Amino acid sequence: MNKLKLAVSILALSAASASAEDIKIGLISILEGNFAVSGTDAIRGAELAILDVEGSVDGNKIEMVSMSSDGSPDTAVAAARKLIEQDGVDIILGPLSGSEGLALRDLSKSYPNVTFINGSSAAQDTTLRQSSDNFFRFGGDGAQWMVGVGDYAFNDLGYKSVAVVAEDYSFPYTQVLGFMSEFCAAGGTVPEKFWTPIGNSDYSSVVYAIPQDVDAIFVALGGADAVNFLTQYDQAGGDKPIIGGSTTIDQSILESKGPFKKLLIGAPAGSPTVGDYDGAEWQAFVKAYTTNYPDAFSAPSIFAHHYYMAATAALLALDEVDGDLSNDHAAYREALTNLSFTVPTGGTMRLDANRNGIVDNFVTEVYEREDGTLGNRVIKVVRDVSQSLGQDPEAFLAMGPVSRDNPSCP
Amino acid sequence: MTFFFIVTLNGLTLAALYFLAASGFSLIFGLMRIVNMAHGALLMLGGYVGYSVVDMTGSWSIGVIAGGLAAAAAGAIVQAGVLGWMQGDELRQTLASIAISIIMADLMLWYWGGITYQVELPEALSGGLRLPLLGVGYANIRLALIGFALVTGLALWIFIQKTRMGAIIRAGVDDQQMLRALGYPINRIFILVFALGGMLAGMAGVIAASALSIAPGTDLQFLLSSLVVVIVGGMGSVGGAALGALLVGLAEQYGLAYAPTYGVVFTFAIMVLVLAVRPQGLLGRAEQ
Known part of the structure; x- marks a missing residue:
């Protein structure tokens, strides 16, 4: 009985320690198997975006929780469920691989109070057909x-x-x-x-x-x-x-x-x-990447780049609504939909009607x-x-x- | 028709690689009844060490030996340090070996990173030659695989059938308790067998990293193929491992060539069929 009380009080304490303004972002990437090296680089990209804003948006602390999938749709879904139900994240950022994206798109329909922002997964139908209102892709598809x-x-x-x-x-x-x-x-x-x-x-x-x-x-x-x-x-x-x-x-x-x-x-x-692209924005991005991760690649991979864009979009929109995620993220999603920002490749990222990026x-x-x-x-x-x-x-x-x-x- | 022969040759060379990978696994099971789930990790360790040594010394043969020795040492430590404490409790040993396999794979990911490595081949094995009759180019290393498998199989057979140590191991397979009662230091024998199995795995790892490549995930891939090979062929027999490897290698290549989408199904269909008709494996002996 005492043990139970202890457990309950620890739970209560940990719940209280997360202040109301903390915004939790759940990151899903592949940190095992064939794609592990790409997945690690994806995490670096997301971290860089958070470093850009020094870890907070309008006084709201950004907390990142990451989970690994193994590249299969069911592990991505399991990771997302864990992040939503146990960690209580507000925003899911990910996944990395194509079919995982399709699975999370479907999952997003059953969590209308969570906003999903795609990482680097690039299957066409994630956004083209049966798109989901709370699933955004600030990037292109494989085509x-x-x-x-x-x-x-x-x-x-x-x-x-x-x-x-x-x-x-x-x-x-x-x-x-x-x-x-x-x-x-x-x-x-x-x-x-x-x-x-x-x-x-x-x-x-x-x-x-x-x-x-x-x-x-x-x-x-x-x-x-x-x-x-x-x-x-x-x-x-x-x-x-x-x-x-x-x-x-x-x-x-x-x-x-x-x-x-x-x-x-x-x-x-x-x-x-x-x-090796020589655009000014890209060179600045490469510099930030190599300074923060001297042991990583000589330049950000496709995965670091896309997770960076996704995380940047998530944070820019948060800034626009002053961290207000009330009313099932209504204002936040409006901000995401109308977002337009300069990406490291120099172009302007914005979304089409299916919430898919128009890209360079x-x-x-x-x-x-x-x-x-x-x-x-x-x-x-x-x-x-x-x-x-x-x-x-x-x-x-x-x-x-x-x-x-x-x-x-x- | 040429294509059919090429695919058959591909199947044979792949079977050779699978045999090299599975022989150590089968050996350990044969004596100790441990399904060593860390076998894939030992193989991968050998491959990585082999890569580093070849990179350093420039000699492929030294790399193969170093990979073998590293995996042998790791195998001996696994048996002496962990599995030896659970003697006679095969289920616990199997579970512990899964844990070891995961830990080893993560340590290797940490040390070597997640990029894909390939061991640089020596002059004689790199490149390809034009096959007579078929008139197409074929990689030397793949032909060499058949040679490696034959030499390993023969050496293993001589060791088990013709040497005193082999006789002890065979006696251990038949009746462990009697061997113990006769005063043989069975714990030391177990460690030795584990080291030998590890060495075979490690050398296979370097060869696999040369013929194909090595990256996180290679461990599970070869563990799975080894499992299927020994289940089909029969646990604990060299001939069984060879036969199993042959069937699996051919099935995989015919599948990939003629029905790529369902290639994997063939391999497992063979396994299901063998388990249904002859659960001890094609050349395995039934348990008493």
């Missing part, structure tokens, strides 16, 4: 991240036929759509697509199934998967040029160790984040720096990329949800 690449591959590099190797889930589907919608419209063909399970380590049979008559391979694999595929392709004597997806050519891959990297030199890719995108190329390390350099910046990729929104929606077979242009 927006590929804008400019299909065009560049066809017109500038002269590739007429490209094979696709990608992981079998929502984010790569979206990336492939972004690439194919331009590439096919320009007149290119994609004779074959290989969808492989996430975390697959042996790609040798895929390597040999790639048709000999394609001009290049579009690779949309993340983390260790990309390293494994490229290595095995190299070892088997493959020599087709590579076109990279946004996570295939991310800084975390370029800084991995191994001989596979020479395959990537000269490879074009689409990405919302370029380490880059076409990049991998090059060897003087010290032998690899970096990305910018070939082209495309500003104001909408979720319908500049096409008529109605017609774009009518093409149907992305899948293994949609789009198709064999």
